[in-house]
Amino acid sequence: MTDAIAWWSEVYRSNDIVQLLAALGHIASIAYAARYALAGDRAALRITSHSKRPADDLRTLTSAHSYVLTGLAFALVTGIAQLAAQLDYLQRSPVFWIKMSTLTALLVNGRLIQLAGRRAVMTAAA
Numbered sequence: 001m002t003d004a005i006a007w008w009s010e011v012y013r014s015n016d017i018v019q020l021l022a023a024l025g026h027i028a029s030i031a032y033a034a035r036y037a038l039a040g041d042r043a044a045l046r047i048t049s050h051s052k053r054p055a056d057d058l059r060t061l062t063s064a065h066s067y068v069l070t071g072l073a074f075a076l077v078t079g080i081a082q083l084a085a086q087l088d089y090l091q092r093s094p095v096f097w098i099k100m101s102t103l104t105a106l107l108v109n110g111r112l113i114q115l116a117g118r119r120a121v122m123t124a125a126a
Contacts, residue, residue, distance in 0.1 A: 005084050012085030022085075026078040033071025033106075040064035040113070055121065062117030069110045076103055 012018050043060040079100060083090050090096045 005087065008081070009085045009087065012082075022078055022082055026075055026082065029071045029074035029078060031071075033068045033075065036064045036067035036071065037110075040068065058117055058121045062114055062121060065110050065114035065117065069107065069114065072103060072107050072110060076100075076107065079103065 012022065040061045043057045043064065047054055047057045047061070083096070083100075
């Protein structure tokens with residue numbers, strides 16, 4: 001495992017394109033997740049403001065969180081790739097660990113919202 005991390009660190013540090021692609025993938029995946037999180041939040045607000053189509057809004061909320069979770073999972077993977085390449089610096093960075101903790105909390109929260117939405121859709125259909 002240490003050999004793989006050392007190899008990846010060498011590839012990452014010696015290749016600007018790899019660094020750019022890793023950073024771009026990380027930022028793009030966060031933006032992707034944020035776009036669908038906003039759509040889900042809009043659906044949640046419509047549900048709470050006495051929507052005329054609550055079942056549709058619940059489906060929107062539930063399906064949006066699938067995309068949110070996909071984006072956040074990819075952000076986690078690209079973040080771990082960047083961590084492995086810069087382990088000596090990032091493991092001591094409190095900002096990095098706050099960001100990773102927040103990302104993990106968002107993943108857990110998104111999954112809980114998705115499961116609650118599915119239960120609500122099944123209850124509304126029954």
